[in-house]
Structure formats: structure tokens, C-alpha cells
Amino acid sequence: MVKQDSLTKSMSLPSTLLRIEGLALLISTVAIYAWQGYSGWAFVIFLLVPDLSALGYLIGPRIGAIAYNIAHTFLIPLGLGVVSALLGSSLGLQVALIWLAHIGMDRAVGYGLKYADGFKETHLNHV
Numbered sequence: 001m002v003k004q005d006s007l008t009k010s011m012s013l014p015s016t017l018l019r020i021e022g023l024a025l026l027i028s029t030v031a032i033y034a035w036q037g038y039s040g041w042a043f044v045i046f047l048l049v050p051d052l053s054a055l056g057y058l059i060g061p062r063i064g065a066i067a068y069n070i071a072h073t074f075l076i077p078l079g080l081g082v083v084s085a086l087l088g089s090s091l092g093l094q095v096a097l098i099w100l101a102h103i104g105m106d107r108a109v110g111y112g113l114k115y116a117d118g119f120k121e122t123h124l125n126h127v
Contacts, residue, residue, distance in 0.1 A: 015110075015125075022107025029101040038094045043101070050102045057119060065114040072103055072113060 033043060053071035057064030070076070077099035084092025106112075112122030 019108050022104045025104030026101050029097045033097045046098050062116040065116045069113045
């Protein structure tokens, strides 16, 4: 079996589809955010906050990957968004939308969930 190099994997159909999904998430969350009339400044200021989870790499690659992946999966911000919508919490919904937009942006440009092997080893390179 021939092993694919990283560039070939990053340009594969599954990787391309995951990037398109990320772009769709980014566009839809920005549209909902704007439709709700939330602050554009807050969006810009807080958009990169989930990347603070990469500070876990200062402890080590395993902890870094865990921290990064927790902050970059859909589960927590989706849950926050649903609960916030049900409770009528504008702030919670705003945070969830910014968080989801960040994840969509990351996926659209090729940043994926991390493996403990190192920061550059992501699910988008292994698809």
C-alpha cells in the first residue's frame, strides 16, 4: 500500500468536505450573530479566545491536545447555544455563536482536532 503524503491528504475529498463544512458553519453563525444584532466589536475581540486552549501545550503535547480538542469540538458550544436559546439567555447564545464561528473558521482553513503526536498532527491530515 502506498502511503499518502501530508499534502495529498490535506487535499483529499474528505478533507475538502470538512473544510467546506467549516466554512458553512462560519458563514451561518456569523449570519445568525448579525441577525440577532449582537456587537461586532465583541465578535472580533472574542473570536480567537478558544485558541487560548493551546496554552496546554506548555505542559506537554498530550495535555495540549486534550485542552485544544475540548475547546474545538462542537459539543460544548452547541449545548451552550441550545440551553441559552431555551432559557432566553442572549449572552450565552452570543458566546456560543462566536465559539462556533471560531471552530468553523479553523476547520475552513485546515486546522483540525489535534493528536497527541504534536500540534501539527490533526484529524484533517489523517482523514
